[in-house]
Amino acid sequence: MFTWIHRFGSAPNVYRLSGVLAPWFGVSAALCIIIGLYLGLVVAPPDYEQGESYRIIYIHVPAAWMSMFAYVVMAVSSAIFLIWRLKVADAVAAAVAPIGAAFTAVALITGSFWGKPMWGTWWVWDARLTSELLLLFLYLGYMALRGALAAPGESSAPSTTAARGAAILAVVGVINIPIIHFSVEWWNTLHQPSTITRFDKPAMHISMLRPLLLMALGAQLLFFHNLTVRLRTGLLQRESRARWVRELAIAQSNTPPGDNTPGASSTVVPEKPEPSA
Amino acid sequence: MSIDAPSSGLLKGFGSVLRRDLLIGARSAGQWLNPLMFFVIVVSLFPLGIGPEPAQLAAIAPGVLWVSALLSMLLSLDSLFEQDRADGVLDQFVLGRTPLSVVVLAKVIAHWMLSGLPLLLLSPLLGLMLGLPVHALGTLGLALLPGTLTLSLIGAIGAALTVGLNRSGVLLSLLVLPLIVPVLIFGAGSVSAAAGGYETGAGLSLLLAMLMMALSLAPLATAAALRVGVASSEQS
């Protein structure tokens, strides 16, 4: 089991596998999101209570789900890194953090948009929005710690110690998230008895539910697309001293002359993706 | 005062470190006095910013007291391991036979006795100044006791993660504040409930539960973080 993990989790393997998977994730995410948006924004009927404004759930709910999911992925890979010292697991955690933060930000912004027509204000201290805000703080803290622990002038490879510090924080954070969530719920019922139950209507019509599920699937695929692309970049950066990266670079630069255009070299170092929802 | 320790083993190490840190605290009054003064000043700023209306002040008093207490404790957490690192004592703690998590627990308890306990003793006075009803003062103390101790424990993780970093104070707050939101919610919630004449048992029990959890897990995480900090802190 142990050796299997290490062989499978070796950086070149993961790099290659991510390269194969990334385009598939990207294409299927685009398909899901395009069809989901069409069904959700055009085909689905308006809500009889909320009119057209409910449609923001097609962005908000998948983003909120993914914001939680991303933190769990980050914490689990951090734990794997701490236990088995698997460097690829740290690369995964480092790659996930900004994606998760982006999903969290999207959930917050769309949540506040939704609040305007519903409550007449841009922000309400609703339990879910507050939890989401605290989750954003956790992501920002994680990324700030990673940045601070990096050695001065260190642009690429994080030292093992920096990685371990960040991993400890991620694990501590994931233990705390349920407690934070529970306490915020408690606080919310204590201070403002819930007036409107938000999206959890007992029976959502199938024409509204179908696009929601499709968008959720799309967000999930988008997450994995971003993750695989970011992971490849991260692995190249942190393994820049390793032989497989040098061989890769040599193989790329040995392509026939004329092929050595900026376009060709961009396949070696994929551009950093902007996670968006 | 000497640092003789009773009995053997873990207790001996625990007692020795606890006494050491209390002794250091006793010799530098600023260490425990400054956070206390910060607490008093921050609490006094609220009426100035909001207005002297007694009913309004009484309504926000639990929240103000709790937020100020958390901030002033956070202020002193910054230095929890920093002096030991600069002196090289942290290396000795890491290599020593006393388990690092026991050393951490002793240091955290000492930190709490020097920062949390004075706050706790002063808080009824400030509560009265903000118009908190007298019958809520007992709950204030009962809630602050486990609450500040939990903060010391969780804050120690943040202090260990940022040990050796320049200007770590702001980063420490960024790491620790989201993690202690539950303490704030249940702590301030209990005091509000007591002020309004409601049942406070649930909030206080939850605070105690969180303290138990922090007591068992936080020293381990802090010790792990300190090993990381020691490994990265020094270069030739």
Place this chain on the structure above:
Amino acid sequence: MTPRDPVLACENVSLWRGDAVIVEQLSLDVAAGEVLRLEGENGSGKTTVLRLLAGLVEPDEGEIRFRGERLPRAGRALADALLYIGHRPGVGGALHPDENLSVAAVIAGVAHAPDRHRELLTELGLGDRLDLPVAALSAGQRRRVALARLALEQRDIWLLDEPLTALDAAGLDWVGERIREQAARGGTVVFTTHQMLELPGVAVRSHVLQTPDQSE
């Protein structure tokens, strides 16, 4: 290296800090009864090598072995056999010299003897400084407080970072005497220094650390 039974050895150890090479492909070992002096210019990684040997820092590549067993697995056993006095000597500034020694003794898990501590500190010329916080002492006096542990803790391996810095002639003699005793009883000493310390009757082996080439 000569074929023998090393107590502490590192093989092809490399350490980076970001893109900077701190230690590159270092191999060295020490045996029981041996005194090893690490030499090298500033930036050659002397302090880091000692911290690697103490198990405080983990290498990025290569391995460190204590009595044949790899770190970090052997880390606990190594720490129990170790007396490490770092570049920062490990004395708390607000405490008195004997209070420092007491805490150090409890943490290190050795017998705690306040009378012995005062006796030793007097021997080191600190007899009239026992009731002052260490922060009020000179750099050399502070180092003496830390070095007093050489006479208090019986450990197989001593790792001493610049133990001679800021010491006067009497202090140098005292440390030299302790190192000779340690080697005579079969202990191991690894230390870094800029000074040439004469140790009559003790063979001191030198290892010169090369400053890593950052050009790569």
